[in-house]
Amino acid sequence: MSGTTYSFAGFTIDTRLRELTQGGRTISIEPSVFDLLVHLIVNRQRVVSRDELLRSVWQGRFVSDSTIAGRINAARQAVADTGKQQHIIRTYAKNGFRFVAQVTVSEVPAGQPPPAIGPPKPIVSFVEVRDGTRLATTVVGSGPVLVRAAHWYNHIEAEWDNPLTAPLLHELAGHFRLVLYDGRGAGLSDRDVKDMSFANYVSDLTDVVDTLQLRRFALLGMSGGAATSIAFTCEEPKRVTRLALHGGYAEGRNERASSQTEAEAQAFLTMIRSAWNRLDAPFWRAFCSFFLPRATPEQLRLFSDLHSKALSLQSGIMARTAVDAINVRPLLDKVTVPTMISHCVNDQLVPFEQGRLLARAIKNAVLVPLESENHLPVFEEDAAKLWSRELVSFLSQQ
Known part of the structure; x- marks a missing residue:
């Protein structure tokens, strides 16, 4: 034809x-x-x-x-x-x-094969935040603005190509003007940073959207980025049109008043120090199993490859310490924007109860349970397809 x-x-x-x-x-x-x-x-x-x-x-x-x-x-x-x-x-x-x-x-002409079409590579620029740290940023797609807060591991270019993370980013860029940035100490942003505290994570988000002159936008927070998004929304409620959180938590492991979770926090640091990105090491495989419990060898390789590009050993330790100290529970009842919370029911990294806590405390929040053991669903799963549909539908109602 x-x-x-x-x-x-x-x-x-x-x-x-x-x-x-x-x-x-x-x-x-x-x-x-x-x-x-x-x-x-x-x-x-x-x-x-x-x-x-x-x-x-x-x-x-x-x-x-x-x-x-x-x-x-x-x-x-x-x-x-x-x-x-x-x-x-x-x-x-x-x-x-x-x-x-x-x-x-x-x-x-009829019979000519269709051209191979793939998403373009992100064009990376840099934003200098208030303490002089330079953060890598990119803006892709068109439509309503959607900002994804930085989380545990980010690398704009690697995430865009990695089969574990790329499908969701490509889908979002097909519907929104998607703003991504690498957190301090991660990805293409400055690695040699002395302070990776939660307070700086929040101020970095503020500085990125201010520099890009984004007045109003939807905000997506995944994993530790959920708490950053909650704190920013409470500080700037008139700028956030909709808030979507996935795999989030109000309290880091050291803030949950539990000797078990505090022990888990220390165990994570031990695993990181002992076997960072060594696929052959039992400690590293144990660490990965919290994120992807039933990972295939290829998925494990892709996950490790993304981590090796996103974080050094030192920045990984600093980032893990920062997220374990998060506590935004006092802010939850102050969130007033429409909010959707998705969470994998059998999440091995962040228990589903943490998602339920967010949904109960944030007024009129919608909770979307996803049938998966993974922290972030991979796109071979039905849970990932449901997550993508619900996310696009919710964020499109701006």
Whole structure:
């Protein structure tokens, strides 16, 4: 089957594949939004009326004006346009709409295989925070802004390519303008840092969003990043539109008033010191088993590879010590933004009860239990697919 590609403003629409891409990354849009874009592009030499859109996109079915307006807004959002700018889709009051961007048209012959499309590599820049530490950051995708708080191990480039972490990041970048940054001492950020305290984790998040001039955004906190997100939301409630937490906890192991959890905290440090990133070492395999209890040899290799790139031995010890000292329990009843909490029911690293504690204490929070033993579900699991769907659905309601 032959088809046509339309290229404009860094985007490409392929009618054969029914895909909208930007820089090689596929942008997820509804079928009616795709059809609307194609019709406007094909008829870009003139203004297209609402009645014509009803005939061509909705085959004459009754559709309200608000539905058409919503699809126009979705189309603009997908191609980084707005109702105020209108540099790609222009509204002509009482007449209709016109596609006004410059378009290059190419025909795709029948039988030609589709091009290999993959997400582009993140473009990394650096933000200098208040104590002079430089944090690696990147912004990918288009749409509503979603900021992921840094957590235990981050490496922007490695996470983007690693099969354990990449699927979720690619999915989120297909729906949102996704902001990622490596925490202090981790990834591509400055490694030689003296203070990796929780207070600095919170101030680093503040400095990143301030430097990027992000006024309002959704916030995603995973694992130790959940507490960072909670603290920031309490400090800046008017800036956070929605809060999504996964595998989070209000109290680190040394703050749970339990001799068992304090012993676990010390055991983690022993395992880290004894066998950091040594796949052949029993201590390292025991450490990994808390994150991925039933990891295949390949998953274990991928997990270890990500850790080796994200953290040095010293920064791993400092980060582990910092998260074990977290205590945001007094802040939970102060969270007022819409909140979704997901947690794996049989999480071996952070017990499900920690997720329940967050859900009980945060007013009107929604709890999404996931049937998995892993701390962060891997995308071969049904739990990962459910997590992704629920996350995108919740965060899209901005």
